[in-house]
Structures are given as C-alpha cells and as structure tokens.
Amino acid sequence: MEISALIKNEAEKTRSPEDTVLVWPNLVYIELISILVATASLLFLSIISPAPLEELASADTTPNPTKAPWYFLGLQELLVYFDPWLAGVVLPTMIIIGLIIIPYVDPNPNGKGYYTFSERKFSVAGFSFGLGLWYILIVIGVWTRGLDWSWYWPWSDWHVHMSVTAVKLVDLELIFENMFGLPKEPLVTLGRYGITVANLITWVFFLGYYAVGFTVPFLLFRNFYNKLGLIRYNLVMFFFLSMSGVMLKMLLRLTFNIKYLVVTPWFKI
Amino acid sequence: MDEIWGYPHRLGITLFLIFGTALLTVGFIGFTAWLEQSFKKEKIKK
Numbered sequence: 001m002e003i004s005a006l007i008k009n010e011a012e013k014t015r016s017p018e019d020t021v022l023v024w025p026n027l028v029y030i031e032l033i034s035i036l037v038a039t040a041s042l043l044f045l046s047i048i049s050p051a052p053l054e055e056l057a058s059a060d061t062t063p064n065p066t067k068a069p070w071y072f073l074g075l076q077e078l079l080v081y082f083d084p085w086l087a088g089v090v091l092p093t094m095i096i097i098g099l100i101i102i103p104y105v106d107p108n109p110n111g112k113g114y115y116t117f118s119e120r121k122f123s124v125a126g127f128s129f130g131l132g133l134w135y136i137l138i139v140i141g142v143w144t145r146g147l148d149w150s151w152y153w154p155w156s157d158w159h160v161h162m163s164v165t166a167v168k169l170v171d172l173e174l175i176f177e178n179m180f181g182l183p184k185e186p187l188v189t190l191g192r193y194g195i196t197v198a199n200l201i202t203w204v205f206f207l208g209y210y211a212v213g214f215t216v217p218f219l220l221f222r223n224f225y226n227k228l229g230l231i232r233y234n235l236v237m238f239f240f241l242s243m244s245g246v247m248l249k250m251l252l253r254l255t256f257n258i259k260y261l262v263v264t265p266w267f268k269i
Numbered sequence: 270m271d272e273i274w275g276y277p278h279r280l281g282i283t284l285f286l287i288f289g290t291a292l293l294t295v296g297f298i299g300f301t302a303w304l305e306q307s308f309k310k311e312k313i314k315k
Contacts (some may be wrong), residue, residue, distance in 0.1 A: 063284060115308050119302040124301050125294070132293030144285075151282055245292065254283045 013265035024100040045149065056097045065149045073141025074134050080149070083260070083268045095130075102127075122224075130243050171197045171268075172205065192265040202262045206269065207246075213241040220229040 021027075052069060055061075068076045078087035110119035117124050146152035150162035170171075176182060176198040186194030214237050218225050225233050252258045260268040 068272055115301065115304045117305050118299065127291070128294045128297035128301075131297055132290045133294050136289040139289065140285070153281070247286075250286065250306065253278050254286070 040102045040267060041203075064147055065145060067141065067145070070142050073145075074137035075147070077137045077141040078246075080255055082246075085267055086269065094242060095100070098243075101235060101239075105235050107180055107227060107229075107232070110185050115246065119131070126243075129248065133247055144227055169253065170261050171260045172258050173263055175258065175259075176201050199263070206262045210238075213237060213244075 003205050067073060068074065075087065075092060078091060081087070082091070106122055106123060108123065109157055110116060112163045144151055144153065146156070147161050152162070173196070177196070179183060180198075182197045182201075184196060187200070188195045214234070218233070228236060249261065252261070262269045
C-alpha cells in the first residue's frame with residue numbers, strides 16, 4: 001500500500017465523533033429520497049414514452065427492419081460485425097462477468113464515499129470507453145438503421161431501399177492466402193477443421209494481439225502490474241483487451257473489408 | 270479507393286463510430302471530473 005493511502009486510512013481511524021455523522025438518519029434519509037426520486041423518474045418516463053409493444057406476431061405483418069427495444073439495439077448492431085454466437089452469447093456474458101469482477105480486481109482504496117476522477121484515472125477512463133461504445137452502438141441502431149438494416153443518414157430517403165452493397169467482405173485467412181500465395185491444402189485435419197498455413201497465421205495474429213496487450217503494459221507500467229498482482233492484472237487486461245478488440249474488429253471490417261479474423265467450423269471470430 | 274470508401278458510406282460510418290465513441294467517452298470522463306470539482310467546492314463552502 002502506498003504511504004499516502006496509509007496516512008489517509010490512519011486519519012479516518014482517528015477522526016473524532018464530532019466530525020462524523022450517524023448512518024441513521026443522515027445516510028438512510030438520503031438513500032430513501034434517492035429511491036423515491038428514481039422511482040418517480042422511471043414512472044414519469046414510462047408514462048410519456050411507453051414501451052414499444054405491438055400486436056401478437058403474425059406471418060402477415062413482417063416489419064422491415066425488425067428492431068429490438070432500444071436498450072438491446074447495441075447488441076443487435078453487434079450482429080452486423082460478429083458471429084451470432086459471439087454477439088449474442090459470448091460478448092453479453094463477458095460484459096456481465098466483467099462488471100461483476102470490477103470490485104474484486106480493484107485494489108485502489110481511493111474514491112470510497114466521494115467522487116473522484118483524478119485518483120482513479122484508468123478505471124474511470126476504461127469504464128467510460130466501454131459505456132461510450134455501448135451507447136454509440138445503441139445510437140447507431142436506433143437512428144441510422146433503416147430498411148434491410150442498411151445505414152440511413154437523417155437526410156436519406158427512409159422509404160427507398162438502399163441498393164445492394166458492392167463491398168465484398170473477405171476472411172483474413174483468404175487475404176493471407178492470396179497475399180503470400182500460401183497453399184490451400186490443410187496441414188493438419190481435425191475432424192471437419194482443416195488447418196491451413198494461412199489459418200495458423202490468423203491464429204498467431206489473433207493471439208498475438210492479446211500477447212502484445214498483456215506484455216506491453218507489464219514492461220512499460222510495472223507499477224500498475226505490481227499494484228494489481230498477477231491474477232488481477234491478467235483479468236483486468238483480458239477484459240480491457242477484449243473490450244478494445246470489439247472496436248478494433250469493427251474498424252477492421254469497415255476499413256479493410258475483413259469479415260472474420262479467425263475461422264473454424266465451430267465458431268468464427 | 271471507391272471499393273474501400275464507397276457505398277454504403279463507409280468513411281462516414283467509420284468516422285461516426287470513432288468520433289461518437291470518443292465524444293461519449295470524453296463526455297463521461299468530463300462529467301466525473303466536473304462532479305469531483307463541484308463536490309470539492311461544496312465542502313469548502315461548508
């Protein structure tokens with residue numbers, strides 16, 4: 001523990017009763033009022049903007065596009081960029097587990113009972129990035145996706161179908177095969193999975209991202225590693241790199257037309 | 270170039286994604302920093 005934190009803890013222990021307040025009623029009143037305000041706000045919001053529930057599903061009515069409620073549209077937008085197995089199961093599970101482990105991987109004692117950014121820059125910035133990405137996906141899903149889930153700007157004609165895209169998406173494996181003239185015959189075959197040289201390179205590329213991501217902060221910010229310890233450091237970096245990886249994967253698809261980074265018969269990343 | 274940045278407005282989508290995320294991230298951080306400052310000032314007033 002750092003000296004400043006020790007001093008702070010010591011100061012808290014020796015605080016005289018005149019400088020403290022009781023939990024009841026001082027804190028509990030504030031909590032009660034917060035609960036009432038939150039409930040009233042939710043009630044008000046749900047009255048002015050009801051949930052978009054429609055009639056029973058029917059084969060005669062097939063809206064285009066079919067959109068999830070707004071809070072799920074971020075996930076629905078992820079389906080554009082990821083395998084359904086990843087976008088619908090793995091990523092949401094990782095988000096939930098990642099949020100659950102935050103209190104366990106955070107040894108920083110600062111910020112208890114008061115608001116601070118200056119004493120928890122990495123935590124606040126990392127969380128803000130995740131929240132920003134989550135909300136921008138919702139914004140995209142709500143306001144820019146029109147017929148056939150095509151991208152519509154506010155000034156586009158939302159009643160006319162966009163012409164079919166001319167962009168051809170290619171797996172990274174094929175890009176490597178064509179770029180370096182690698183053989184298409186598999187080196188090893190595991191059941192349905194024929195592992196080619198290009199496929200191996202994509203694995204190196206994918207796992208290399210994590211390897212570099214784990215190693216560079218360890219070498220450059222040893223203090224960060226020492227504070228967290230081995231297990232907490234690895235957990236934090238895994239979730240942080242995966243979160244940034246979601247953004248990177250989306251950008252790779254938009255800029256280099258890469259459909260999947262790694263392809264196996266069972267899953268595609 | 271057209272193949273990469275042509276239809277459907279991929280340059281626009283990319284910039285929207287990058288700057289939108291950056292803007293929201295900076296906004297959230299700014300809000301936290303602002304809260305920190307305003308709570309500090311409140312303490313001093315007391």
